[in-house]
């Protein structure tokens with residue numbers, strides 16, 4: 001029978017966690033009763049350096065609920081790294097892993113379908129949102145525009161799929177060989193290959209707590225996906241380029257008006273417009289190149305992506321050495 005681990009990254013999720021644990025436990029018990037998951041299946045909550053009571057909630061529940069396990073990161077490393085640390089820890093104990101968010105926005109009623117597809121031989125199963133009716137208009141249009149833009153850039157990404165997915169141990173072994181520091185899991189997983197399938201579900205609203213992805217973070221994550229990372233000062237250059245491009249348009253209008261009013265020296269209009277515009281364009285291009293240089297800079301340093309401070313699985317607690 002399949003031993004499945006649910007991996008749930010959590011950052012300041014004290015408000016949702018007790019309810020999430022309750023609902024997931026009920027679901028896991030049903031799966032076990034139905035013979036779809038083995039008794040050894042677990043839920044692994046990754047505390048991504050939360051500042052609230054997230055870790056103590058995980059610890060407390062793990063004492064009374066044997067299905068609850070935890071991984072505590074030494075500090076906040078972001079959603080993708082937290083997820084990776086959970087996947088890599090779970091990989092050692094199970095046949096397959098299903099990753100999902102702590103707020104249960106992803107419908108857990110379709111977990112059966114994930115496991116059925118795994119039984120049929122799929123190594124990766126992607127959870128795909130069948131509609132985004134519950135998202136705000138802004139989130140829906142920007143997210144969908146983003147997926148289309150990624151496709152246009154030739155990035156192989158599953159449309160309307162976030163990080164709700166099942167991965168078998170072979171896919172996880174493959175994932176562990178991707179060493180990049182600039183982690184964008186939904187871009188990497190399709191590169192792994194193997195047989196895959198989709199499960200469609202309705203995305204719910206967060207039942208408590210706030211989104212940990214405010215607009216600013218969302219934009220940042222989006223840019224990471226395209227270039228894998230960007231370095232602020234380098235990005236500033238491209239922003240400056242855009243501003244100059246806009247100013248050059250205003251300048252262009254001003255120069256045209258001057259020309260029409262006959263106050264401009266002949267040849268001045270075209271010269272000044274091209275200087276402004278090309279200056280802006282060059283800065284923008286340097287900025288884009290710089291973004292990629294910045295990404296190389298981070299990859300070359302190859303810093304560890306996360307550090308696990310503590311792991312709880314079953315009732316045994318292991319503390320990893322801190323160096």
Ligand code: UDP
Nearest residue numbers: 009010011048078079082101102211212213
């Ligand atoms: N998360 C995390 N580290 C972070 C930010 C978020 O582990 O630095 C987790 C968060 O606890 C949640 C998941 O990532 O389980 C997705 O975040 P959220 O639900 O806030 O994003 P949204 O659904 O609004 O895009």
Ligand code: MG
Nearest residue numbers: 101103105206
């Ligand atoms: Mg969410």
